[in-house]
Amino acid sequence: MSALAAHLPAVRRGEAAYQALRRRRRRATLVGLAVLAVAFLAAARISEFYPSSLAAGLPRIGEYFHRILPTLQWDALFAGTKTEGSLAFWLYRLDSWLLLLLQTAQMAALATIGGTAVALLLAFPAARNLAPSRWLHHLTRRGLEATRTVPEIVYALIFVWAFGVGPLAGILAIGLHTAGALGKLFSEVIENAPMQSWDGLRASGANWAQACRYAILPQVAPNLLSYALLRFEINLRGATVIGFVGAGGIGQELYQVIAFNYYEEISAIVVLVILSVVLIDLLSERLRHRLIHATGAR
Structure with missing residues (x-):
């Protein structure tokens, strides 16, 4: 006690x-x-x-969505393009919309490939653990920040003025923004990579570029691909939006039908874009898992 x-x-x-x-x-x-x-x-x-503005606008949003819904009828659902209430009547311009969607996907793919290549080149000097010098690290970092800070649609307006209306402006705008966004993500992945292989190659006489290629890149490749595929999905949506300013693709068509209040055409195009994004997401997931499984990454 x-x-x-x-x-x-x-x-x-x-x-x-x-x-x-x-x-x-x-x-x-x-x-x-x-x-x-x-x-x-x-x-x-x-x-x-303001809550009052939100409460006043919500019914109008519901009204707008009600207008863009197609007037489908079950008894005429699979009839021809001239029969109101059929899917064919709702999607009467499906062939031209699919071509525009293909153009949008090509814009997103080219922009993603170009932006990813630039981001990969800049990610190594932007990584703190691999930068050859302090000033190069900060210069690369600030450059990546500058490119991703400006919205894609602003780049698109500049490139439309410089190169004219069309897909080229959209590809350049999305590619430039992609380089800045992926450069940051890639550099952070590289900073988290184990350095034992790097130290071994450098000690055996490999130069900086060789050590980046053979010591670091194989370790981070699955993560880099994962980010690139995710960015491709984002760029497909981005290519649709910047079409509003004349950068080509399905976005330009969507802007026109919205401007002229072709309500059912709006819903048809939006549904096609959603299905495209879902398809790309499924394909990207399969490709990502195959690469991870092939490389033995955990």
């Missing part, structure tokens, strides 16, 4: 310190939540995000 009594003051002091720490953490959490709430309210006020 005497030993237990001797330890009671220490136990009480420990409990008191623990409770004091919990109170400090609660106060810090409450202060943080209060600051976050004030910042949220200020942002909502500056951006005019």
Whole structure:
């Protein structure tokens, strides 16, 4: 009993310190939540995000979606293009839309390939653990930041002015933004790569480029491909959006039908774009898993 009594003051002091720490953490959490709430309210006020405006606009959104829904009829669903209520009547321009979708996919593919190649070249000097010099690391990092900060649609407006209306402007705009976005992701993957192979090759006389190619690239290739395939899916949607400013593809057609209020054509094009993205996502997932399985990566 005497030993237990001797330890009671220490136990009480420990409990008191623990409770004091919990109170400090609660106060810090409450202060943080209060600051976050004030910042949220200020942002909502500056951006005019008012509940009243949201409540007034929601019914109009529902009305718009109701208008773009096709008027399909079950008894005429599989009839010809001249029969109202049929799928063929709803998708009466399917052949031209598929060609525009193909053009959009080609724009996204070319932009992804070009942007990925540039990002791969810049990712190695942008990685902190591999950069040959400090100034080159910062220069490359700042360049990647600059290219991905400007929205794709701004690049598209510039390139449309320079090269004219068409897919070339869209490819250049998406490719430039892709290089900046993937360059950052690639460099971060490289920074997390184990350096044992790198050290071994450098010690055996390999130069910087050879060590990047044979020591680092095989380790990070599955992750790089995963990011590139994800970016391809994003670029397909991006190619649709920048078509609004004359950069070609299905986006230009979508802008026209929206401008002229061809409601059912809007829903038809949107459904085709969604199906294309789903298809690309499924194919990308299969390709990514095959590469990971082939390389033995975990």
